[in-house]
Amino acid sequence: MVGYVKSGRCKEALKVFQDMLSGSGFDLAPDSVTLLTALSAIAQLGCIDEGVAIHRYMEDHGFLVSGKIGVALIDMYAKCGSIKRAMNVFKDVEKKGVDHWNAIIGGLAIHGLGDLAFDLFMEMERLHLKPDDITFIAVLNACGHAGLVKEGVVCFEIMRRFHKMVPKLQHYGCMVDILGRAGHVKAATRFVKEMPIEPNDVVWRTLLSACTNHENLSIGEPIAKHLIGMDSYNPSSYILLSNMYAQFGLWDYVRQVRTIMKERDLKKVPGCSWIELEGSVHEFFVGDTSNQPVTEISSAPNGQSELTFCRI
Numbered sequence: 001m002v003g004y005v006k007s008g009r010c011k012e013a014l015k016v017f018q019d020m021l022s023g024s025g026f027d028l029a030p031d032s033v034t035l036l037t038a039l040s041a042i043a044q045l046g047c048i049d050e051g052v053a054i055h056r057y058m059e060d061h062g063f064l065v066s067g068k069i070g071v072a073l074i075d076m077y078a079k080c081g082s083i084k085r086a087m088n089v090f091k092d093v094e095k096k097g098v099d100h101w102n103a104i105i106g107g108l109a110i111h112g113l114g115d116l117a118f119d120l121f122m123e124m125e126r127l128h129l130k131p132d133d134i135t136f137i138a139v140l141n142a143c144g145h146a147g148l149v150k151e152g153v154v155c156f157e158i159m160r161r162f163h164k165m166v167p168k169l170q171h172y173g174c175m176v177d178i179l180g181r182a183g184h185v186k187a188a189t190r191f192v193k194e195m196p197i198e199p200n201d202v203v204w205r206t207l208l209s210a211c212t213n214h215e216n217l218s219i220g221e222p223i224a225k226h227l228i229g230m231d232s233y234n235p236s237s238y239i240l241l242s243n244m245y246a247q248f249g250l251w252d253y254v255r256q257v258r259t260i261m262k263e264r265d266l267k268k269v270p271g272c273s274w275i276e277l278e279g280s281v282h283e284f285f286v287g288d289t290s291n292q293p294v295t296e297i298s299s300a301p302n303g304q305s306e307l308t309f310c311r312i
Contacts, residue, residue: 035057071100075107077089087104101124105120106134113142118143121135121155136165139155140177176188180210189219204227204230208240234266238257
């Protein structure tokens with residue numbers, strides 16, 4: 001099962017799990033590692049019905065909702081779209097460790113509930129629970145998605161000044177994202193320039209994305225060219241630069257960028273989302289899906305987007 005999950009074949013991992021439960025060729029009962037692996041596969045597939053069934057199996061067979069299993073359940077429910085169930089599991093865990101707090105704060109971030117994520121973080125502070133690197137990444141992500149600039153700055157300063165933790169690239173990247181999403185592009189640019197460590201391509205691309213979203217060509221154009229110089233075969237920088245030119249009606253520059261991409265055979269990886277409907281998980285692609293295994297296709301209405309519907 002672990003081998004299947006690590007290679008991205010989560011459906012096969014769940015098939016093995018079902019074979020164990022049914023006794024098909026096996027005389028084994030799932031243990032905690034089996035359940036953790038199955039929950040990880042379900043979280044990646046987004047099939048919440050399977051997750052609820054495993055949760056019920058755990059209750060029926062005396063598995064305690066604590067430790068790593070509790071963390072996996074919270075993470076599974078959050079990623080499958082049921083933050084309410086994730087919160088219920090979190091509340092049921094008697095001895096909560098930092099990993100449980102990280103899982104629920106990260107889940108709240110996924111669902112855009114930044115205020116509640118920040119409140120839980122402050123509750124950790126009141127309970128004198130020591131957060132770790134992942135805690136701050138989760139809280140900062142939550143603040144970024146919810147537009148909570150002041151709260152994000154507070155978290156960053158608590159990390160540095162109160163807990164004496166040295167921020168890593170991920171934390172700096174989160175701060176750039178917080179400022180950029182809120183439209184503070186110049187402040188985000190200053191923040192990047194004043195970083196005590198060398199910003200990587202992710203930090204620069206986060207700033208470039210903010211420039212694109214807020215139509216700041218003067219800052220965004222040199223950043224895009226810098227990124228292309230760092231990695232000339234990463235298509236995302238070209239796409240962001242092309243979109244920025246298009247926003248300002250600079251169509252000659254758009255064509256130049258697209259021509260370069262074509263010459264270098266650069267293609268954008270299609271976006272992908274999942275949804276569960278009546279017990280089946282459906283996968284949606286936006287973009288070039290020529291290399292995707294598709295068994296059932298329906299076009300988007302009015303031709304508004306290049307949307308492919310795939311039953312898996």
